[in-house]
Amino acid sequence: MDNNPEKWRTQAWAHLTKLRQESPLIQCITNFVSMDIMANVLLSAGASPAMIHSIDEIPEFTPKAHALCINVGTLTTDWLPAMKVAAETANKEGKPWVLDPVAAGATGFRLKACLELLGLKPCVVRGNGSEILALFKGSVDPTSKGVDSSHESTDVVEAAKSLAQLSGSVIAVSGAVDIITDGHRVVGVQNGVAMLQKITATGCSVTALIAAFIAIDPLHVIEATSSALSLFGVAAEIGMQMSNGPASLRTHLMDSLYGLDEGTVLNRVNITNL
Template identity: 65%
Template sequence: MESSSHSSKEEIAKTEEEWSKKAWEILSKVRENSPLIQCITNLVSMDLVANTLLAVGASPAMIISSQEIPDFTPQVNALYVNVGTLSSSLLPAINSAAQIAGKFRIPWVFDPVAAGSSGFRLRACLDLLLLKPTVVRGNGSEIIALSRASCGTTKGADSLHESKDALEAAKSLAQATGAVVAVTGAVDIVTDGKQVIGAHNGVQMMQKITATGCSVTALIAAFVAVDPSHPFEATAAALSVFGIAGELGMQAAKGPGSLRVNLIDSLYGLDQASIHHHAKISLLS
């Protein structure tokens, strides 16, 4: 399951219609192949992460034990790592799973939650970057903290920066690590260090639902699992699909609680026409 962290300019410079076709193609592959996604995620997000993956047809596995990882991780199609509720007891399991993913060329996706909020957390995140994640997905503040390798003013898992504020940091981080870097916000940004894509889907109320960021990162892992040679495209497609589901779910939502339910239903029911009409992915640079 070898992955490549860079796509050619010709591959990236698609029209909006071509991007919508690509998004539908990858979502269809997820539904057909039901990739096994190991999720080492935070305690707050497990439910929504698992239900997001199930809604699109993937198979989530919340295997976090150091004793199980050597036997289990080599069998997965992708690994998703989230450090939201990081602890010294969990960190060895995370490192072990990431190392095994690298050894077996299994794509893995990293969510560096609140990376700059403490020295312990920042060091753990920087060490994980050395294990070569396929994709890094964070908010603006998290990506800036990783790029600068420094702690700073924080609101925990919430961002103090817009995604566009972190564009140069994202490019720098992608160049330094070889990973595709995604920055989520009002406009979701994806870069390989050279080219930059913007995904313009989603609704603001999704920020009022715990674990939507965690869940879209898990969705990226599922998309990369079925298209490991094109992580850039898979990441952009996943962000757009999740955002479209939020837009459709918002049509009947009365608030964050009903939107959460509608989001899962919309992911489950997405069809080609919905993606074609709603996908908004464009080349930024």
């Protein structure tokens, strides 16, 4: 797509309209912290969440899902085999899946798990700057602060491009400017508010939203990912105008996402080729 803001905005509205019409089923294998907000963000956008993580159900259920979201936030040795089986099943069924490598560089166990999942070819990997850098370097970060990033998204563009080329996945880096790249193209999304950092699992939620948008447009992964990030950011901007702090923003974010209309999307979506 050329660098025409109107085309990005029109496409974002088309994506949201299709999502609301089709209500894709999104299976989420995610952490205990994010389950509630992730499911409610998907519902607010128009998708249908399924929080199914038992390895006993995956062979039967995952083929029914339109996309899969795997998030390693509260990772244990019990959950990892289920994540792998789900990813393998999604690949076998031709269903897109998205990886959220939460705190990938924090410990050796976590990094190894994320690299193993990366090897199963996720359609998109969405993380913050530190998480993407840890995957690219393949090493534990001794200065890691867990889920908090010590790197801006714009500082890791080259690492993200290289990781995309090595993995075959589209890499999305959250930050003040969200960066999306397939290793060649680089797209920037400039929607959102800083207060999102004060609400746990908003990053997890936008990863699930990316899975939903890819489910309805699997042939245009960069565009679908950009739409998801931008519309989530727009909803946060609108919600922030009515909020007094993180708790009220959490509520208004979902209300705003649910209520997004064409005029708002065409006026506020801010996506550009970089």
